[in-house]
Amino acid sequence: MRATTRLALLGTSVALVATAVSATAAQAEDGGSGNITIDKVVVNGGKPVVVGTTNVVTAKVSVTASDDSGIKETTYITGDGPTPNYDQIWYDDGEITCVKVSVTTSTCTGTLTFDPQGGSAINGNSAAATWNLATLVSAHDYDYIHRDAATTFKVQRASKLTVNASPEPVKKGKTITVTGKLSRANWEDSLYHGYANQSVKLQFRKKGSSTYTTVKTIKTNSTGNLKTTVTASTDGYFRYSFAGTSTTPAANAAGDFVDVQ
Template sequence: MRTRAIGAGALGALALSAVAVPAAHADGGTGDTTITKVVVDGDNKVSVGTSAVKTIKVSVTARDDSGIDSAESFSLAGPDYGFLTTGTPTCTAVSSTTSTCTASVTVDPKVDYLSNASAGTWYVDAFVTANDYDYIWSQKAGSFKFQRAAQLTVNASPEPVKKGKAITVTGKLSRANWETLKYAGYAGQSVKLQYRKKGTSTYTTLKTVTSSSTGGLSTTVTASADGYYRYSFAGTSTTAAVSATGDYIDVQ
């Protein structure tokens, strides 16, 4: 089951991951039932673009001395009245006292009418019942980032280039606009220019470049050896991290 989100006159939307929840921010319950972990999409970050359907897995781990019986559909809520609900969770015992209850929800940017303002920190609400009828109801059992997907390009030239000569590295940082279903330049962002020498596997940062009003990137470096140049963006609370595929330069 999925409930769409409504915000600022438009329908909004959602995501979560391994978040330890020491006190579980419990809003109510009985007995010794506790929520010990909430996991969404593996890394507490969900990136949604402009066309592809995203399936988000939500897992809530709970404990009670008598064991866990069941959980109700998880609710996920965020900025601008963003709201989604999962299907009915399946609870799997990991010990005599602890179970992990898992469910999923899909987000389709073409159907769910996401609001850009809905990007940011979201929370998971959970209701879990134990075998002895104890229960816990926790709002904000875990938090996660629901982010607009990003794209990043790079082009290094000229190629080939003589050692000691200047290389110009251009590119563009853009992010999903959920309201237009297109990608648009992301201005004023710090983006790292990185280099990986041929025959090695690790990129090193050469400098940081700020994206222009249209998301454009441009800088120069001195050619030293054959290798790959790329731009890398660390992301923000509302926009996913992304790295461009390295562009190879032949230095002669």
Template structure:
């Protein structure tokens, strides 16, 4: 028996509670129906903060020699009983045999009772019906990262500074705590110190810095030309990528 934390979807939003439901059936099919692509939010990453609902869009592309008739609501699920169900998908023809079925669900950290352990890899279950009666039921038809939103700050000092002198860059990395609905320090993570010349458009990485146990960052570099300093976090399966706003330093 799989324990899931969802009861219903009302108006596109989740209504969550602890509930035991029977485990889903194994994959099943009839005929030649196939799923060729599953896309969640365009890039396979869903980031949830502490104060705003997020609409998660799921698109499943399927094919059958008779064409696609429709799809059932998609189930999304992940660690620690994380679970959501989309609304009824709308299927749009790509050609005579292939359609892309799209649906969405709103997830609100204020009402959906997410646990921090629910962050990580989530999966999409999909049921597709073809025009000739064929069908496909596919567990784990696709996957995506369900992440706690990250925040990052950076401050470079002194400002201004003489060329060749030392610049100290400090900051802090934090991530959403879905259980307290606050952001807390994200410690012991590797973060890149990056620099962009005032006249340039792209940042380059100067070094990698590790946050302390509370998420605080501190490092030094040598002043050379006017430009912006920032920290950048690549993210991981449970926390979103983020870059701090650049802090301009005037070099004299």
């Protein structure tokens, strides 16, 4: 993170436009000049950026733009989350590379970095939200365009889901108890904590089948734990399945096999 003021040559007579970047990575309001357009912006292949508790996560960003004179550069790309969560990359630092698609169109790419250990972008659990992708693109004829929200993308707290079905083996018609836990990354203490009051499906896959079917839906308790019972009928695998929320991705537990005798 840095506080910087950049000066960009954007015209022959109006020569300089100042772009100030504060510690919150705020950019100028939407604007521009000429007929330059931003055609497409993709963050992380269109998927949410999922961050755990230890590993740095990177997300590729591509900005495709067009102008009748051709694209000169994408000056900056900024991921803006809830203050103070942001990450920024710069063309003149060699962090953004532009490739010509045609005479008029180029695609410029760079990588945003998300560090759950208090480094780039992730500053507490509030970072799990919808982010704006801001960018400034300029053309060879000095046309330029900047957008505070050229697109949006989600940053999510990684999730984990476990399952255990017992007893194993079990007699047909007897009760099977299925326990488990749903947890998610906490960026305040770098640990995983139970995700409370979430709907989770108990699913079963018969031995020899490749398809899980939902048996019932239950909710996690105040510590993220799951517990329910079913009647033993045939050999197969039990798992819990979580559909995800806006701040937390979907998760499936690995199936636990039960031998029914």
